[in-house]
Amino acid sequence: MRPSFVEGNKTFFDFAGNPVYLVAIENEGVHWVDIFMRLTGIRADRLDWARKLLKDNREMASATPIPSWFAIDNEGRVVFVNRLDWRHTSAEVLEDHIRRATDEMRKALIEDGVGNILAQRHHRPTQNQQGRIG
Numbered sequence: 001m002r003p004s005f006v007e008g009n010k011t012f013f014d015f016a017g018n019p020v021y022l023v024a025i026e027n028e029g030v031h032w033v034d035i036f037m038r039l040t041g042i043r044a045d046r047l048d049w050a051r052k053l054l055k056d057n058r059e060m061a062s063a064t065p066i067p068s069w070f071a072i073d074n075e076g077r078v079v080f081v082n083r084l085d086w087r088h089t090s091a092e093v094l095e096d097h098i099r100r101a102t103d104e105m106r107k108a109l110i111e112d113g114v115g116n117i118l119a120q121r122h123h124r125p126t127q128n129q130q131g132r133i134g
Helices: 047-063 091-111
Strands: 005-007 010-015 018-027 030-043 068-072 077-084
Touching: 010 091, 018 091, 030 091, 047 068, 047 091, 077 091
Parallel strands: none
Antiparallel strands: 005 010, 010 018, 018 030, 030 077, 068 077
């Protein structure tokens, strides 16, 4: 897998149109990776959608042993974050996990009515598309 693009100081990888970046962390002998998955095709720029994301986040966190959470970035894009122990995860398992997580989270949020569903699925907007692409 090769980086798809660099934005600021983050290197993103493309997973079926979803920009993903990884942050490896070690603290007092504990190792993990935070997986930041930008869910393309959904834009959450209203307060009621933000509230729904918070509710979904609470429900999801209580239903899974994997620490996970949602965020909304400055451009209204939904970011789904997973935390995994990277020492016990192969590249193939990580890739499969990211693909399944982005597909399942997008479907769940669309079914719950969170955010504008965008027709375009590009993750790097052009100048005239700024702010319209998720």
